[in-house]
Amino acid sequence: MKDDIKITSFGETISFQRIIGKKIGEINSPTVIAFAGIHGNERAGIHALQNVFEKINKENLSFNGNFYGISGNLNAIEKNIRFESVDLNRIWTEENLNLIKLLDYKTNEHKEQFEIYKTLKVIFKKHKWPFYFLDLHTTSSNTQPFITISDSLNNREFCSEFTIPTILGIEEFLDGPLLTFINEYGHVALGFEAGQHYDKLSVSNCEAFIWQALKVSNCVSQHEIDSYYKKSKALFSTFKIQHQFFQIDYKYNIKSNENFKMNPGFENFQFINKNQEIALSNDTKIYSDRSGKIFMPLYQSRGNDGFFIISKLSVFWLELSKLLRKFKFYSVLTLLPGVRKHKENEYTLMVNPKIAKFLATEIFHLLGYRKKIKKENLLYFFRRDRKERIL
Numbered sequence: 386m387k388d389d390i391k392i393t394s395f396g397e398t399i400s401f402q403r404i405i406g407k408k409i410g411e412i413n414s415p416t417v418i419a420f421a422g423i424h425g426n427e428r429a430g431i432h433a434l435q436n437v438f439e440k441i442n443k444e445n446l447s448f449n450g451n452f453y454g455i456s457g458n459l460n461a462i463e464k465n466i467r468f469e470s471v472d473l474n475r476i477w478t479e480e481n482l483n484l485i486k487l488l489d490y491k492t493n494e495h496k497e498q499f500e501i502y503k504t505l506k507v508i509f510k511k512h513k514w515p516f517y518f519l520d521l522h523t524t525s526s527n528t529q530p531f532i533t534i535s536d537s538l539n540n541r542e543f544c545s546e547f548t549i550p551t552i553l554g555i556e557e558f559l560d561g562p563l564l565t566f567i568n569e570y571g572h573v574a575l576g577f578e579a580g581q582h583y584d585k586l587s588v589s590n591c592e593a594f595i596w597q598a599l600k601v602s603n604c605v606s607q608h609e610i611d612s613y614y615k616k617s618k619a620l621f622s623t624f625k626i627q628h629q630f631f632q633i634d635y636k637y638n639i640k641s642n643e644n645f646k647m648n649p650g651f652e653n654f655q656f657i658n659k660n661q662e663i664a665l666s667n668d669t670k671i672y673s674d675r676s677g678k679i680f681m682p683l684y685q686s687r688g689n690d691g692f693f694i695i696s697k698l699s700v701f702w703l704e705l706s707k708l709l710r711k712f713k714f715y716s717v718l719t720l721l722p723g724v725r726k727h728k729e730n731e732y733t734l735m736v737n738p739k740i741a742k743f744l745a746t747e748i749f750h751l752l753g754y755r756k757k758i759k760k761e762n763l764l765y766f767f768r769r770d771r772k773e774r775i776l
């Protein structure tokens with residue numbers, strides 16, 4: 386057995402291992418798996434998981450399903466840094482996993498990735514469908530809590546049970562996040578951003594999110610956790626922006642040698658006007674090219690996402706896309722010129738951007754695809770609604 390990791394934050398010292406806690410239920414389905422500390426400086430989720438497991442054990446709460454708490458980048462958590470060499474939330478690709486299966490670790494993070502991967506394999510082997518994944522994070526700027534998901538219908542349905550906002554499609558702007566990898570196996574996978582890294586309220590928000598997710602997934606019945614559930618609902622009802630879906634319209638990418646500095650005082654979800662001054666890039670002022678809500682403004686030195694701009698999705702769009710996907714309207718796409726199915730992957734479409742010029746990315750989004758630009762100038766679109774598989 387490995388030594389415990391010991392950390393002190395939020396006025397408390399805790400010790401834990403890769404598996405922060407587990408609770409095996411009576412009926413044995415569903416299984417909820419919560420990650421915390423995939424970014425090592427985001428410790429709120431670890432404290433929250435410890436608190437939740439402590440309560441479960443102390444009160445001997447009876448569970449239907451199973452619940453696991455898994456720690457992320459142990460080495461970085463101990464050092465209280467986001468990551469050592471590479472971001473553990475940007476390396477979840479099949480290529481990387483094939484390399485680490487050969488024990489070819491390029492960095493500490495690849496080693497952590499392999500340990501997490503092995504832990505997941507064991508859980509998948511032990512339990513039956515359905516599986517629900519939660520990934521607990523915090524942000525550098527002040528924010529109320531919110532959820533991020535890939536826009537699959539099962540993810541959407543699960544999020545609708547929470548009274549906080551949900552942002553769709555962030556994975557289109559990121560390479561190799563853990564939850565996109567999980568989503569590709571068809572499981573519900575939610576990112577939860579609890580608040581600012583060092584704010585004690587972030588711990589309470591994570592706890593509230595965990596209790597609610599355990600109930601929504603039917604992992605535990607409401608009467609068993611009634612007081613925690615009600616308290617967590619009350620906490621979430623205090624936030625300014627309640628449940629609604631947002632899409633990402635824009636991301637500011639920080640280049641490798643760029644000196645980027647956000648103007649002070651931006652809060653997450655704050656409305657910004659077109660031509661408003663947002664940040665400094667190598668002493669040049671950056672203005673917003675559109676109006677909308679500013680999202681995840683960067684107030685730390687690490688990371689290359691400067692800020693995002695988001696807008697609210699209409700109920701009409703959400704309902705229409707649900708309907709079109711249910712009736713498999715996407716199968717029509719392959720009849721169009723310049724669009725063909727990938728030979729080995731039924732969920733992937735290869736699109737020639739010159740021929741399919743008239744097809745806007747929005748159409749693909751509506752039908753449940755996310756876009757990635759790949760080699761030889763082809764656009765690749767990946768369908769987000771999938772049948773469940775195990776790792």
Ligand SMILES: [Zn+2]
Nearest residue numbers: 424427522523
């Ligand atoms: Zn994070």
